[in-house]
Amino acid sequence: MTFVGLEAVSLTYRLGKETTLALADATMDIGKGEFVAVVGPSGCGKSTVMKLVTGLLPATSGTVTVAGKRVTRPIKGVGMAFQNPTLMPWRTTIDNVLLPMEIVEPHKRRFRRHRAEYVAKAMALLKTVGLSDFADKYPWQLSGGMQQRSNLCRALIHEPELLMLDEPFGALDAFTREELWGVMQALWLEKRFTGVLVTHDLREAVYLADTVYVMSRRPGRIVMARTIDLPRPRTLASTFEPAFVDIVHELRDRIHQEHAA
């Protein structure tokens, strides 16, 4: 069943008199509860896909649908996490995580009176990412990895059906990044939201996704959709097994073709 659908979607940026075709004729079909990754050479319009799906940018042509409805303006209640954690420095970690509850219905209406219940929920989520002891710290008192963990919690606290991740682990060191893949997978296995991950890390894409979409150089086109049928939960050790490595190589070759073209 299609949850997120892109049909022949193109997007043209206009900057003054210059126009740039950022995304050409993209067609994608993401099922409910599926986790997909979008990979491709830098500047190929991966992030554009994110903005199109969430309605933050309107498509120039083609149609985007989410949950059967056509997207024409920002859709509500999506979870989003960027490379930059965008936490609010004036809020403690717990208050940052609780932010969606103050905005998304029906929580918004209940928030004041049932605050304790929501705090408990946020604390439970922080615990799953190993941040229970840092709930009352400010973001600038946390390490980059911790900030990104709080960011993930904020993106997930309102249990969105759709989670959009734009290179959320891109700015982290390799160890922290791989550790957070595990955190992300555990969260997904538990909550089964539909996930769209934009990344340039092929191992990350194969580790987390059910389907990996490969995009061409600008103007971005989807040139390959690879189903990853490796068993879950995947472990860091499994990323070194031949089956895993073969898929990564296959994807890498396809992207290299794009660079060579």
Place this chain on the structure above:
Amino acid sequence: MTDRTRRIVTLAMPWMAMAVFLIVWELACIVFDLPEILLPRPTKVFTVFVQRIDILLAFCWDTLWTTVLGFAIAIVGGVMLGVLIGASPLVYAGLYPLLIAFNAVPKVAIVPILMIWVGVGALPAIITAGVISFFPIVVNVATGLATIEPEMIDVLNSLGASRFEILRKVGIPRAMPYLFASLKVAITLAFIGSVISETVGGNRGIGFLMLSAGARNDAPTTFAGLFAIAIMGVAMYAVCVLVEKRMTRWAFRGQLVS
């Protein structure tokens, strides 16, 4: 130098600099034999300060309350207009040129007009202080709102936040450090405003005291008034810094939190 002595020296530096400044001034007056009417010696100014402390305090009080009242009005109005301008590009486009034109008018020029409208006394001083300190507050609050990270807005938009919610959850808290930074500038400007008004058309306050003392060729009293304004200015500035550090601790990051 050990940490302790370094800290003591750091604390003592401003006082020593002031002492050197006053000593050089005193010596210059003696060495060049300057007439008192031109430049009174600091010791003489101090003597007058002590002798006429009653009238100085009374007139300081007049200047202080008119300044602070005008400043308070400027904060309320400035924050409201700043939020409006910062939150709406349309209002920004419409009002900003007008605001700049308004700010370019020398405030001393509006005092005679104010006197026609509201007469002599405290009211023109309050209004001038308010009008002159209004501009930096508006500009800073608007800047704070206009420079929100677009990604932060994306996050809130994708949650379905309304424009008002974005303003309340992100805009206002983010504009706070900008506001408090502007208050430090605005309070000193407010003093300029009230003293100008008192000088041009007042019957009370330090500005009036200095003007009348000047008319009597009483230079030491004029300088005593000058010192009084400086002391009040520094004190109010310090109050603004204190409030700033308390209210926007997060903006100073680790520096104050330990």
